[in-house]
Amino acid sequence: MESLRVLELYSGIGGMHYALKESGISAQVVAAVDINTTANEIYRHNFPDTPLWNKTIEGIPLDDFNKLSFDMIMMSPPCQPFTRLGLQGDVADPRCKSFVFILELLPRLCKLPTYILLENVKGFESSSARDYLIKTLSGCGYTYQECMISPTNVGIPNSRLRYFLVAKMSAENSSIQTSDKGCSFSHVTDSGFHERSSVLRYKCQNIDQPSEDNSNVHVLYKRETQMDSQKKTNQNKDLSVQQIQDYLEPQMNIDMELYLLKPKTLLRYGSILDIVQPHSRRSVCFTKGYGRYVEGTGSVLQCCMENEISSVFTNLDQLTEEEKLQKMLKLNLRYFTPREVANLMGFPQSFSFPEDISIIQQYRVLGNSLNVLVVARLLQLMSSEHFGHSEGEKQFSVLGNEYQCS
Numbered sequence: 178m179e180s181l182r183v184l185e186l187y188s189g190i191g192g193m194h195y196a197l198k199e200s201g202i203s204a205q206v207v208a209a210v211d212i213n214t215t216a217n218e219i220y221r222h223n224f225p226d227t228p229l230w231n232k233t234i235e236g237i238p239l240d241d242f243n244k245l246s247f248d249m250i251m252m253s254p255p256c257q258p259f260t261r262l263g264l265q266g267d268v269a270d271p272r273c274k275s276f277v278f279i280l281e282l283l284p285r286l287c288k289l290p291t292y293i294l295l296e297n298v299k300g301f302e303s304s305s306a307r308d309y310l311i312k313t314l315s316g317c318g319y320t321y322q323e324c325m326i327s328p329t330n331v332g333i334p335n336s337r338l339r340y341f342l343v344a345k346m347s348a349e350n351s352s353i354q355t356s357d358k359g360c361s362f363s364h365v366t367d368s369g370f371h372e373r374s375s376v377l378r379y380k381c382q383n384i385d386q387p388s389e390d391n392s393n394v395h396v397l398y399k400r401e402t403q404m405d406s407q408k409k410t411n412q413n414k415d416l417s418v419q420q421i422q423d424y425l426e427p428q429m430n431i432d433m434e435l436y437l438l439k440p441k442t443l444l445r446y447g448s449i450l451d452i453v454q455p456h457s458r459r460s461v462c463f464t465k466g467y468g469r470y471v472e473g474t475g476s477v478l479q480c481c482m483e484n485e486i487s488s489v490f491t492n493l494d495q496l497t498e499e500e501k502l503q504k505m506l507k508l509n510l511r512y513f514t515p516r517e518v519a520n521l522m523g524f525p526q527s528f529s530f531p532e533d534i535s536i537i538q539q540y541r542v543l544g545n546s547l548n549v550l551v552v553a554r555l556l557q558l559m560s561s562e563h564f565g566h567s568e569g570e571k572q573f574s575v576l577g578n579e580y581q582c583s
């Protein structure tokens with residue numbers, strides 16, 4: 178394949194760019210676009226030769242896009258409009274404006290890109306933004322595949338269930354690309370691509386999902402039910418997933434003062450911490466609030482193995498504050514370092530942060546990013562000749578098989 182010209186929208190710290198490199202596809206990012214100055218500083222530090230546009234996407238004229246003459250778009254539009262926490266404003270949300278702009282721009286491009294890859298949070302699959310995306314892609318003659326994948330599906334001990342869509346201009350429509358007026362809906366007949374696509378929905382027993390409602394269920398310790406505990410045990414037994422220790426920095430490189438959980442945090446949030454050990458084969462999703470907030474932002478690591486979590490937490494609430502603290506301190510709990518979070522997110526060793534970026538900023542941008550190895554696998558499937566045919570769909574099912582029900 179000739180070197181692909183890639184447009185990276187909402188580029189952040191360049192997760193997509195790393196995935197592209199990792200995929201082995203011959204490609205160059207001809208422009209990366211983002212408005213976040215911190216993310217852009219990090220991007221530039223790692224990819225000094227890539228043109229980085231510090232601009233709002235919706236402010237870029239059609240002509241500037243046309244001049245790039247790109248073959249592929251990779252994008253992770255802002256996810257707040259689709260998350261449960263983000264009020265679910267969907268396409269009406271102002272943060273969706275740029276995404277709607279892209280969808281409206283696409284049919285007007287002189288040359289339609291051959292490939293499109295989009296990443297988003299769980300929830301996007303049932304949004305009207307997704308429906309608009311599908312309508313646009315079908316109208317322009319793309320064949321596409323959607324799936325929900327978590328890094329655990331590719332053997333990485335970290336949950337980050339995300340929606341992915343990969344689209345390819347179907348061979349019978351590629352002649353449209355030469356149209357100097359660009360593609361418009363009226364040019365293309367609906368040739369049934371839509372029916373061929375399938376969303377690989379996750380099963381009810383999805384290991385990545387927190388249990389919905391723990392009320393009225395017997396709590397063992399740490400507000401954990403028998404079911405939660407069983408789920409974690411099962412995940413830790415899954416030998417197809419690597420161990421956390423494979424992603425850790427050498428202990429001597431870590432300034433423990435910076436990463437150990439403070440007594441105040443232990444006392445206040447001890448019972449809701451997600452604790453993992455070096456031999457665990459699981460961890461929860463690291464979000465942008467990691468290191469600042471405790472609830473649901475990511476796992477913490479138990480560094481001292483002499484005490485079992487169960488023995489520390491059972492009947493803890495019957496002790497005085499001081500006794501509680503002394504017990505919890507025995508576990509030596511610490512946050513994962515940004516480097517370790519980056520490792521779990523598939524970033525290569527060559528990735529680094531400029532010196533002036535604080536640890537909290539590092540967690541924040543990593544939490545907004547994506548799993549590089551998951552996207553690399555999708556890119557490989559997308560560029561394979563099977564894509565768009567039943568063989569390719571089978572490969573997608575294998576990748577996202579825990580989630581397939583159709």
Ligand code: SAH
Binds near residue numbers: 212232235254255
């Ligand atoms: N994939 C990226 C992260 C995407 S998060 C990574 O690997 O880091 C979404 C990004 O979109 C954020 O960095 C945010 O700054 C950027 N963004 C949001 N709205 C934008 C807009 N209208 N124009 C350009 N960038 C935007």
